[in-house]
Amino acid sequence: MNEILITQEQIAERVAQIGSQITKDYAGKKPLLVGVLNGCVFFMTDLARAIDLPCELAFMQVSSYGNAAKTSGAVRILADLSCDIAGRDVIIVEDIVDSGLTLAYLLEQLNARRPASLKVCSLLDKPTRRRTDIEIDYLGFTVPDAFIVGYGLDYAGQWRNLPYIAVMDQT
Ligand code: IMP
Numbered sequence: 001m002n003e004i005l006i007t008q009e010q011i012a013e014r015v016a017q018i019g020s021q022i023t024k025d026y027a028g029k030k031p032l033l034v035g036v037l038n039g040c041v042f043f044m045t046d047l048a049r050a051i052d053l054p055c056e057l058a059f060m061q062v063s064s065y066g067n068a069a070k071t072s073g074a075v076r077i078l079a080d081l082s083c084d085i086a087g088r089d090v091i092i093v094e095d096i097v098d099s100g101l102t103l104a105y106l107l108e109q110l111n112a113r114r115p116a117s118l119k120v121c122s123l124l125d126k127p128t129r130r131r132t133d134i135e136i137d138y139l140g141f142t143v144p145d146a147f148i149v150g151y152g153l154d155y156a157g158q159w160r161n162l163p164y165i166a167v168m169d170q171t
C-alpha cells in the first residue's frame with residue numbers, strides 16, 4: 001500500500017492559503033499561471049480557483065524522466081505555450097521540485113521571452129536531491145527523499161488520480 005503523507009484536507013487548506021497569498025501579492029494584476037503538465041493538473045485547477053483575481057491559465061509539457069524514477073538530467077519541451085508571455089506576470093505551477101533541473105530549464109526558457117515578472121509555485125519540494133540553486137516563491141509542502149505519488153504525481157503514468165499525496169510502495 002502507498003503510505004499517505006499529506007491528506008486531502010491538508011492539501012485543500014494549504015492550496016487555499018497559497019491562493020490567498022497570490023491574491024494579495026498580485027492585487028491589481030492579471031497573473032498568467034503556466035502549469036507544467038501532466039503533474040500540475042489537480043494543483044493548477046484547485047489553485048486557480050483559490051485565487052480571487054482575473055488570472056489566465058496556460059500549459060506546457062516537458063520531459064526529463066521517461067518512465068524512470070530518477071532524472072536523466074536532460075530536459076526537453078514536448079508541448080510549448082500557445083500564448084505570448086512578454087509583459088505578463090507569469091507564475092510557473094509545478095507539482096514537485098526534485099533535482100531542480102526542470103525548473104532551471106523552464107526559468108531560462110521563459111525568462112528569455114521577457115515576462116514582466118516570473119515566479120515559481122510548487123506544490124512539493126524535495127530538497128535532498130537538488131542539483132541547482134532554485135528559489136521557490138510559493139511552496140505547498142516539503143517532502144522527504146522518497147518517491148511521491150498522488151494529486152497529480154505519477155509513477156509510470158499511474159497513481160495521479162489519488163486524492164491525497166502518498167509515498168509509493170516500491171515492494
Ligand atoms: P526535477 O527536474 O528533478 O526537479 O524533477 C521535475 C519533475 O520530475 C517533476 O515535475 C515531477 O514531474 C517529476 N518528479 C520528481 N520527483 C518525483 C516524485 O517523487 N514523484 C513523482 N514525480 C516526480
Ligand code: MG
Pocket residue numbers: 036037038039040094095096
Ligand atoms: Mg512535473
